[in-house]
Amino acid sequence: MSTPERERLRKRMEEKLKRYVPPLEGFQTVEKWLEDEKSQQKIHEELQKQQFLLDLLHSKISARHEQGKSTGNLDENAWQVQNSITAIKRKLKQLLDALPQVVPLNPISDTSRCIEMYEEKQLMATQGMLREDIAEERQKIAKLCWKLRNFKNFDENPAKNEEKSDEWVEKCKLEEAARSTLLEEITRLRSECADLRARLEMESACL
Template sequence: MNKKKTSGHLDTTHSSCVYIPPLEGCHVEAWLEDETIAQEKIRGELTKQQFLLDLLHSKISARHERGRTTAELDEHAWQVQNSITAIKRKLKQLVDALPPVVSLDTTADSRCIEMYEEKQLMATQGMLREDISEERQKVAKLCWQLENMKQLAKEEEDSEDNKDSDDTDEQECKLEEAARSALLEEITRLRSACADLRARLEMESLTQRELPNYDSL
């Protein structure tokens, strides 16, 4: 004979679990009015609703970062937050052993205050997300400017190095030109001296030929 055991929102049959998703916001109030629901089931539903809210907030943040609209997700998150508030209120009533029926006016006022506070928190959260997105854009822009400044500084440094190298090469060229000029002048002087010496030798040779040979007399 098969046994079926129900715990919270998990039904176990033949060691297989069937997951029951969180209740929709429009059904939470009616579900909480059932006095036969155990606290364990209510706490289980609270855990599911909180997990769903965290998931919605993650999706909203991702859409904000991509610059997409989040109106539908914001509305869903608002409904889930209201469900969480209602469940917590029910649990508080059960823990404090308060009468299940309270004044309608008091309940309405309390719910209005809680809804107003939650709306303010969600609005603040949205503004903070926008501020974070703007700050990230500013940081990215500053990083880009810093990288450009580093690149310009590197190019200027390379330009200075090239300029110094060009100046050094120019000085070396001037020194080589001066040395070449001095060498050419020395070669010219030596050639002139050689020509003069050759001319003197020729004159000396002619003179020796023209002189009479006194030894033969």
């Protein structure tokens, strides 16, 4: 690290030390301070200081115990700091509880709009599944027609082939009927989706 950088770092550290305010001492002092203080930020900063102080006291108490020394004064200080922390947390909770609650202006309208959007998504998903069904049915029809053409070209057993040919023709007709039904269902769902989308846009415009 160059000399100018060290100098800048030293100045920043000095500024921080000058701005640092030590934690309040004594439970009664903290209680009196909390009566007038309304800033959540300042109260939270004091809470952090008191918690750090409590950790430091616990470390000192542990060291004294290991050395077999008395910890009476340290225990008393730790008890005071613990009470201060409890009071600070209680004050923070009171300030948070006193904040105005945000209530939706029109919760019923919001709920209805969410329900309608959900229904629209459901319809779109159903439409997608039906499209897949139609594509699958088309493949089946093409396969059946291909088999039908092969049977027509097979002349080894005319009577039997004619019977099977009639069977495949009937299957093709059934597949075509199913396809027509699916197309009608798709058309109906598209119309419902369009109506629902129009209602949603109308509601949004009215809000």
